Amino acid sequence: MIPLTLAEVAQATGGKLHDVPDPQARVTGPVVHDSRQIVPGALFAAVVGERVDGHDFAERAVAEGAVAVLAARPVGVPAVVVDDVVQGLSLLAHAVTERAADTTVVALTGSAGKTSTKDLIAQLLGALGPTVYTEGSFNNEIGLPLTALKVADSTRFLVLEMGARHRGDIAHLTGIVRPSIGLVLNVGTAHIGEFGSREGIAEAKGEMVEALPPEGCAVLNADDPLVRAMASRTRARVLYFGESAEAQVRAEDVRLDASGRPGFTLVTPSGSAPVQLRLYGEHHVSNALAAAAVATECGMDVKRIAVALGEAGSLSRWRMELTDRPDGVTVINDAYNANPDSMRAALRALAAIGGRGPGARRTWAVLGEMRELGEDSLAEHDAVGRLAVRLDIATLVAVGGREAACMELGARNEGSWGEESVLVSDVDAAIALLREQVAPGDVVLVKASRSVGLERVAEALLADGVLSSGVGSNGVLSNGAAE
Numbered sequence: 001m002i003p004l005t006l007a008e009v010a011q012a013t014g015g016k017l018h019d020v021p022d023p024q025a026r027v028t029g030p031v032v033h034d035s036r037q038i039v040p041g042a043l044f045a046a047v048v049g050e051r052v053d054g055h056d057f058a059e060r061a062v063a064e065g066a067v068a069v070l071a072a073r074p075v076g077v078p079a080v081v082v083d084d085v086v087q088g089l090s091l092l093a094h095a096v097t098e099r100a101a102d103t104t105v106v107a108l109t110g111s112a113g114k115t116s117t118k119d120l121i122a123q124l125l126g127a128l129g130p131t132v133y134t135e136g137s138f139n140n141e142i143g144l145p146l147t148a149l150k151v152a153d154s155t156r157f158l159v160l161e162m163g164a165r166h167r168g169d170i171a172h173l174t175g176i177v178r179p180s181i182g183l184v185l186n187v188g189t190a191h192i193g194e195f196g197s198r199e200g201i202a203e204a205k206g207e208m209v210e211a212l213p214p215e216g217c218a219v220l221n222a223d224d225p226l227v228r229a230m231a232s233r234t235r236a237r238v239l240y241f242g243e244s245a246e247a248q249v250r251a252e253d254v255r256l257d258a259s260g261r262p263g264f265t266l267v268t269p270s271g272s273a274p275v276q277l278r279l280y281g282e283h284h285v286s287n288a289l290a291a292a293a294v295a296t297e298c299g300m301d302v303k304r305i306a307v308a309l310g311e312a313g314s315l316s317r318w319r320m321e322l323t324d325r326p327d328g329v330t331v332i333n334d335a336y337n338a339n340p341d342s343m344r345a346a347l348r349a350l351a352a353i354g355g356r357g358p359g360a361r362r363t364w365a366v367l368g369e370m371r372e373l374g375e376d377s378l379a380e381h382d383a384v385g386r387l388a389v390r391l392d393i394a395t396l397v398a399v400g401g402r403e404a405a406c407m408e409l410g411a412r413n414e415g416s417w418g419e420e421s422v423l424v425s426d427v428d429a430a431i432a433l434l435r436e437q438v439a440p441g442d443v444v445l446v447k448a449s450r451s452v453g454l455e456r457v458a459e460a461l462l463a464d465g466v467l468s469s470g471v472g473s474n475g476v477l478s479n480g481a482a483e
Contacts, residue, residue: 001043001149002096003028006068006080009043012095015082018074025078027067031092031149033142040065046075047085047142054085086141090176093145097177103155105177106294109162109170109208110185110221111201112341113287114139116279117185118161119315120291124308125298129156136316137336139163141172148177157298165194165372167204174211181297182208182236183219185290187226188341192374202226209234219293221286222247241293242286249293251275251285260352262288266306268296273306278313280320280332281349283342318455320349323462328440330361333458334447338370340380343447344387350445351391361443362394366430366457368448369403378406385410389420396421399430399454427453431460 007023010016017023029041035057038044044061046054046069058075062068068078070092072085082088097105106125108118115137122133132150134143139161151158162173174182187202195201209218209230216236221227223242231238240247243254251264252272262285263276277284288309295305314321318336325331330353334346347365354363365388373380385407388396398408404423411421424430434457438444444461448454 001027001030002099002151002153004096006078009068009070009092010080013070013080013082013088013091015070015080015088018079018081019076020068020078020080025067029065029067031070031089031146033146035061035064038064038066042066044069045085045089045146046071047089048072089142089145089149093148094176097148097151097158100151100153100155100158103151103158104181104298105158105160105179106181106183106298107160107162107174107177107179107208108183108185108290108294109164109205110183111188111205112339112345113185113283113290114161114163115316115336116284116314116319117183117287117290118159119319120287120309120312121183121294122159122315123312124291124295124300124305125157125159127304127308128295128298128300130154131157131159133159133315134161137161137163141169141176144173145176162208164204164207167195167200168207170204170207171211174208179208179212180216181219181294182212182216182234183290183294184208184221184227184230185286186221186224186341189339189373189376189380192372192376194372194374196374198226202230206230206233209236212236217297219290219297221290222250223286239293239297241289243289247289249289249296251289254282254285256282256352258355260349264288266292266302266309268292268302268305270296271302273302275306275309277309278311280322280353281345282352283345283349318458320346321458322353325462329438329461330443331458331461332443332445333455334445335368335450335452335455335458337450338368338447339449340370340373340384343367343370343384346445346447347384347388347391347393350393350443354393354443356392361441362439363392364395364397364434364438364442364444365393366397366399366434366444366446366454367404367407368399368452368454369401369407371449371451377403381407382410385412385421386414389414394420397430397433398423399427399448399457400425400452427456430454430457434461 027043033045033047044066058069062077214235222240222244241249254264321333398404408423446458
């Protein structure tokens with residue numbers, strides 16, 4: 001973080017100093033809300049969670065090196081006391097990023113692909129200079145300010161993923177940290193139970209481009225009509241990406257290699273170059289184009305973008321995380337989250353990886369429930385089950401209750417003999433089934449909404465020893481590499 005005195009922290013947050021012997025003591029380390037992450041010079045934010053109250057760890061945090069605690073009440077150790085700790089974090093992040101005049105802020109949102117695209121953008125911009133980015137999907141009112149507070153005087157780019165469960169969420173987040181480049185990936189059906197319709201989702205996602213200044217840039221998906229229409233909602237210049245001819249940054253000659261990894265010709269206003277991605281699934285073409293458009297706006301030339309895209313991988317866990325077991329079983333852990341759009345993309349990637357014809361590998365789709373779909377839930381689960389059969393996935397293992405049963409029924413109704421699918425009640429039952437039936441050479445996809453906890457299936461399958469996946473980072477890139 002840009003160093004601040006406790007007096008300056010209090011001024012930025014509207015707080016009062018309690019038990020502070022020296023108001024000029026400086027916060028030189030990170031701002032954290034997990035006492036296990038304390039390092040000397042840190043500021044500990046005593047956030048009250050569902051199970052844990054951060055105030056209970058205030059004394060320990062200071063003992064381990066925190067300069068002070070951002071708290072909602074006096075805690076007996078040096079503290080900046082505010083009315084609301086989360087709001088205090090937001091105010092502090094706003095103050096710090098306003099000081100970072102040389103840092104370009106890139107914000108992105110969308111119904112699917114946010115985290116994968118954010119990881120790509122971070123790796124591309126990390127080649128241009130020190131880059132801070134959202135770790136994992138830490139994209140809400142707590143995660144966003146904590147990410148922004150990692151900004152240092154040397155930070156050239158700040159890449160922020162922004163999620164939304166209600167209208168006004170993105171407007172709130174862009175008010176905390178003001179982006180100059182705003183990216184909208186797509187409008188799908190994630191959280192449609194909250195928003196009521198895709199048009200309602202578009203209304204919420206469009207808050208991103210409304211927040212941009214006139215000198216900013218709105219990066220919009222030309223292939224999504226609801227996103228393309230957001231051009232009328234912004235004062236900023238618009239840069240389109242996609243496969244559409246009207247996109248200034250677009251893909252031509254899209255293809256998949258034998259392992260299901262996409263390649264294409266990247267076309268930008270400054271020229272074109274061939275790209276071959278390391279990521280699996282054709283859906284990553286759109287993600288790569290979005291990242292390329294942002295990098296183009298930030299001054300990166302097309303050849304350098306193409307090379308960086310070819311070298312980029314996932315920085316976040318459980319997103320199409322592919323690992324080969326020593327016996328030849330391939331496990332694809334995409335269990336971080338799921339919605340109808342990402343389910344379809346993952347199934348198509350599984351089919352491509354499995355291949356067709358002689359030499360094709362047996363494919364398993366282990367799918368759990370998709371949450372927050374409202375009245376469309378049963379129909380969407382049925383459609384996913386039917387798609388698995390249409391893509392010739394060998395076996396669908398549906399895990400869970402009513403929605404999972406609807407998914408399995410859709411597969412059974414679409415299939416020929418009822419042998420393409422099976423319903424199991426829970427994660428343990430899925431693990432037992434797979435351990436009994438998966439054979440060397442098989443490909444297993446695991447995917448569900450985060451709350452289902454289906455990553456346990458992938459972890460169990462890999463428990464006997466795996467190849468390293470190379471995943472993990474702390475949200476900061478320096479000299480083009482994850483620290």
